[in-house]
Amino acid sequence: MAVRYRFGAADLLRCRFAISPRWETVEAVRTLKLPERHGYHLPWLDGIRGAAAGLDLRPLWLLMPHRGHNPDFLCPPPLGPDVTFEEELARVRAVDPIAAQAEIRLSLSCTPGALESGIGRALLADPERAVRDLADLTERAWHALVAPHWPRLRAILEADVLFHSRRFAASGLAGLFEGLHPDLSWSDGTLTIERRTQHDRTLDGQGLLLMPSAFVWPKVIGIYDPPWQPTVVYPARGIGALWSRAAEETPAALARLLGRARADVLCALREPASTTALAHRLGLAPSSVSAHLQALRGAGLLEPRRQRHQVFYERTPLGIALATGVPPAES
Incomplete structure (x- = not known):
């Protein structure tokens, strides 16, 4: 199969x-429901616990069967590589209610008792309102669970x-x-x-x-x-390192060699990242991060790569060796 x-x-x-902020929002909601997904996201879960408690996510959870159909209209594939949450949400609000009703019915039928539940009956009784309410709930989930961490x-x-x-x-x-x-x-x-x-x-x-x-x-x-x-x-x-703080990963010897801020920047670049993303992660001003990046680049520890409208920095073999303690392979 x-x-x-x-x-x-x-x-x-x-x-x-493509990247979809709406998809991440719906999957964040699903992650709250599934303990087997919690391992990598425990720091995030601790941080959003209060905000999540203020949301009634049951209508979305009911449409996330353990096995079976998940309504595609709630997470339509993005039309472009760099869409905003608002643009994606507008597509959901514009969906045909009759088509949405058919998807909701199919999804509910995958969970025993869901069709007969109060929430299930309400979703099916007024599909136009169901689309509106599900979109509104996802918007609240975005602002509470994902938007603060989106960078x-x-x-x-x-x-x-x-x-x-x-x-x-x-x-x-x-x-x-x-x-x-x-x-x-x-x-x-x-x-x-x-x-x-x-x-x-x-x-x-x-x-x-x-x-x-x-x-x-x-x-x-x-x-x-x-x-x-x-x-x-x-x-x-x-x-695996999504929610970790850079300062926790920076070896003390490297901080003494490069200075704490530049060492933090180098160690934060486990994956290529832009100046803005690094500034958000490290809690530094973008101008300060930019200066550190240029200094590290000048020392041969980083190299820039352009991806569409942004510049991403990644570590060179020498930068990797300093940050990880693993010497670069001989050519």
């Missing part, structure tokens, strides 16, 4: 990456896109898919996700959207039902 995406010649040229989350997602874009350029689709998730495999023009259900989607020139997520770990998720853009959502690289 598996989900299969079948590529044609045109699809090979139309694989692309940090976005930085790790953008770093993942940069890493895999370079892998794609160097190794093609086979090399790209090999490194995304153990459940993914590529053979003879077909991408397969190992699953308990069977689905086949011929891409027909639409290509495939690839979307990293901080909260989807440990799973990989496929969106395959028409009319939605075929999409694979996979765990972003580096989430």
Whole structure:
């Protein structure tokens, strides 16, 4: 049993990456419900506990069955690589209520008793109001759970896109898919996700959207039902250190050598990051972080790489050796 995406010649040229703040919001809500997802996110859970207590997330949780259909209209694949939460939410509010009602009914039928519950009956009785209320609830969840942390989350997602874009350029689709998730495999023009259900989607020139997520770990998720853009959502690289503080990771000897602030900047760059993302993570002014980055670059410890409209900094082999204590490999 598996989900299969079948590529044609045109699809090979139309694989692309995107980041979705709305997807992260819905998956953050799901993470609150699933203890098996908590491991990497305990510091985040501790920080948002009070805000989460003020939200009644039961309508969204009811549409997140343990197995079965999750309504795609709540998380439509983003139309571009750099959409805002507000733009994504506008698409949800504009969904056809009748189509939404069919998805809600299918989702509720996957959980015993959900169709007969008070919340389930209310969602089905007035689909137009259901779409509005679900969108409003997701907006409140965004502001309470995700928006305060979005610069940090976005930085790790953008770093993942940069890493895999370079892998794609160097190794093609086979090399790209090999490194995304153990459940993914590529053979003879077909991408397969190992699953308990069977689905086949011929891409027909639409290509495939690839979307990293901080909260989807440990799973990989496929969106395959028409009319939605075929999409694979996979765990972003580096989430193990997502919520850690840079000062906790900076060796004292390195701080004495470079100075505390510059050592913190170097150690914070486990993944490529922009000046703004580093400033948010370290609690420093962007101008200060920029000065430290330029000094580290001048010492041969960092190098810049441009990704669309932003510049990302990553450690050179020498920078990695200083930050980790592992000497660079001999050429």
